[in-house]
Amino acid sequence: MQFTSPPNPQQFNERVWALVRQVPRGQVATYGQIALMLPAPNGVELEAYKAYGPRWVGGAMAACPEDVPWQRVINSQGKISERPGAEKQRHLLEEEGIEFVRDRVDLKKFGWHGLDASDEPKQGKLF
DNA sequence: GTTGTGACATCGC
DNA sequence: CGCGATGCCACAA
Numbered sequence: 001m002q003f004t005s006p007p008n009p010q011q012f013n014e015r016v017w018a019l020v021r022q023v024p025r026g027q028v029a030t031y032g033q034i035a036l037m038l039p040a041p042n043g044v045e046l047e048a049y050k051a052y053g054p055r056w057v058g059g060a061m062a063a064c065p066e067d068v069p070w071q072r073v074i075n076s077q078g079k080i081s082e083r084p085g086a087e088k089q090r091h092l093l094e095e096e097g098i099e100f101v102r103d104r105v106d107l108k109k110f111g112w113h114g115l116d117a118s119d120e121p122k123q124g125k126l127f
Numbered sequence: 128g129t130t131g132t133g134a135c136a137t138c139g140c
Numbered sequence: 141c142g143c144g145a146t147g148c149c150a151c152a153a
Contacts, residue, residue, distance in 0.1 A: 055149085
């Protein structure tokens with residue numbers, strides 16, 4: 001990535017990618033969510049990480065491999081950035097079962113809670 | 128050394 | 141609820 005990077009950008013990126021790979025089909029995660037889920041790198045202040053974490057995630061997405069469904073990573077507003085091909089990715093998400101309302105996704109329904117919450121969504125305990 | 132910007136977040140209207 | 145404006149940290153010009 002061109003702008004700011006953590007002490008170990010590659011390692012951080014791999015972590016982000018690993019998390020993104022864990023995102024189940026039909027669910028989406030936000031940059032901030034992923035940033036909060038990941039621990040702050042050594043030597044990085046928590047405040048700084050909170051402020052810049054999401055952008056680091058974005059930077060990781062910029063260089064994410066093909067096997068990483070970066071499309072499932074969107075901003076906290078539940079929308080996709082204006083990066084080239086966003087429309088195409090939106091279509092892919094729609095095929096995954098994610099509903100788009102006015103270019104916006106219902107994070108309440110499709111928001112990914114993370115692995116620590118529950119690997120698989122249990123019936124009745126969706127939230 | 129100052130200014131601008133970034134695959135974001137949050138507050139305000 | 142949706143959209144606009146501001147702030148966050150670090151780095152390039």
